[in-house]
Amino acid sequence: MDIQLKRGMLDVCVLAAIKDEDSYGYQIIKDMKPYVTISESTLYPILRRLEANAYLTVQSVEHNGRLRKYYHITDAGRARIDEFQEEWKELESIYRFIVREEPMKEAQDHE
Amino acid sequence: MNKQEYLSAIRVRIPKMPTEDMERFIAYYSEMIDDRMEDGMTEEEAVATMDTPDEAVDQILEDTPLSKIVKQKIKPTHRLRAWEIVLIVLGSPVWVPLLLTAGILVLSMLVVVFSLLITFYAVVISAAVAGIAGVLAVVPFLMISNVPAAVFMLGCGFAGVGLTILFFVAVKPVTVGFWNLCKAAVSGIKRKFVKEG
Numbered sequence: 401m402d403i404q405l406k407r408g409m410l411d412v413c414v415l416a417a418i419k420d421e422d423s424y425g426y427q428i429i430k431d432m433k434p435y436v437t438i439s440e441s442t443l444y445p446i447l448r449r450l451e452a453n454a455y456l457t458v459q460s461v462e463h464n465g466r467l468r469k470y471y472h473i474t475d476a477g478r479a480r481i482d483e484f485q486e487e488w489k490e491l492e493s494i495y496r497f498i499v500r501e502e503p504m505k506e507a508q509d510h511e
Numbered sequence: 512m513n514k515q516e517y518l519s520a521i522r523v524r525i526p527k528m529p530t531e532d533m534e535r536f537i538a539y540y541s542e543m544i545d546d547r548m549e550d551g552m553t554e555e556e557a558v559a560t561m562d563t564p565d566e567a568v569d570q571i572l573e574d575t576p577l578s579k580i581v582k583q584k585i586k587p588t589h590r591l592r593a594w595e596i597v598l599i600v601l602g603s604p605v606w607v608p609l610l611l612t613a614g615i616l617v618l619s620m621l622v623v624v625f626s627l628l629i630t631f632y633a634v635v636i637s638a639a640v641a642g643i644a645g646v647l648a649v650v651p652f653l654m655i656s657n658v659p660a661a662v663f664m665l666g667c668g669f670a671g672v673g674l675t676i677l678f679f680v681a682v683k684p685v686t687v688g689f690w691n692l693c694k695a696a697v698s699g700i701k702r703k704f705v706k707e708g
Contacts, residue, residue: 425539426546440543441562441570444536448574464549468542 410438412484414446415455415477422470447471455480512558514544520564525571525705529579536571572701580704628689635678642671
């Protein structure tokens with residue numbers, strides 16, 4: 401898939417993975433797995449980017465005698481998910497145009 | 512490979528990475544392995560399901576801006592002593608011009624490389640213009656009934672158009688190749704900086 405397109409979508413995927421409750425790296429990968437497989441080294445820059453853009457905040461929480469980083473979505477992060485849904489409608493209409501089978505009959509009829 | 516080996520494999524590949532960043536990667540990859548083990552994997556299995564250290568390092572490098580790496584590289588390892596500061600100041604007539612020269616060299620290399628690319632585009636465009644103009648020039652020559660000149664212009668025009676088509680096929684691979692070359696150069700420079708020595 402086009403790398404830019406996929407990168408943008410994965411950012412939103414990660415936000416969606418933490419939108420209901422805070423989550424940590426491995427859990428995010430596992431939650432996404434049925435839909436899209438990403439590796440931890442792909443996830444790392446995404447998390448960094450989302451943090452830099454203030455779409456999420458990071459908190460270290462003690463767990464079994466070690467620290468685990470939990471990611472918490474911000475309002476800006478939620479807004480980004482909504483924004484994506486709008487963008488998706490546009491993408492969908494582009495998709496329908498690409499896969500349409502009938503020739504552009506209407507356009508010809510108008511002529 | 513166990514967890515310690517995996518983490519130190521990452522460390523040795525990027526020893527000159529800024530400490531703060533390095534600790535963040537290590538904490539991240541360490542957490543990933545721990546969470547896999549908590550999920551029921553053995554240590555070896557956990558590491559085996561991770562990206563290889565090389566893949567991990569590639570992502571890390573891609574994510575770190577070159578300026579940050581260079582800054583870390585030139586940061587002194589200890590506080591400068593008085594005589595070192597004196598030396599730096601006294602030596603400035605030597606190292607300032609040298610540094611400037613190095614900077615200007617890099618800049619001119621960039622300019623040269625980009626000019627090559629622009630020249631290539633210019634050649635393609637001029638072949639196209641010459642080709643079309645050659646074909647069009649047939650009309651005035653025919654109007655003054657100079658048939659040999661018209662045929663000559665037509666031939667030249669076709670040659671120009673043919674060249675354009677040939678070049679056009681090369682435009683995309685050349686541009687993509689050029690872009691990849693630039694990316695490889697940046698990544699190569701980054702590697703040079705984070706490696707020991």
